Amino acid sequence: MQRKVKRKMPKPGMTGICLKTEVAELLRTKAREANMGLNDYLTAILMGPSFPAFRHKAGR
Numbered sequence: 001m002q003r004k005v006k007r008k009m010p011k012p013g014m015t016g017i018c019l020k021t022e023v024a025e026l027l028r029t030k031a032r033e034a035n036m037g038l039n040d041y042l043t044a045i046l047m048g049p050s051f052p053a054f055r056h057k058a059g060r
Contacts, residue, residue, distance in 0.1 A: 027042065
């Protein structure tokens with residue numbers, strides 16, 4: 001008899017994303033090094049200044 005795995009659904013107002021294990025571990029490590037939670041760290045890097053290479057390509 002197989003045991004059903006109960007999936008954890010995100011809390012209301014939240015969403016879930018799938019990442020490779022290595023990527024998730026790297027992000028958690030970087031967040032810990034910055035003394036931040038993972039959500040705060042991701043928000044900071046996503047809202048921060050973009051990389052010059054990306055700005056250059058977008059400005060063509």
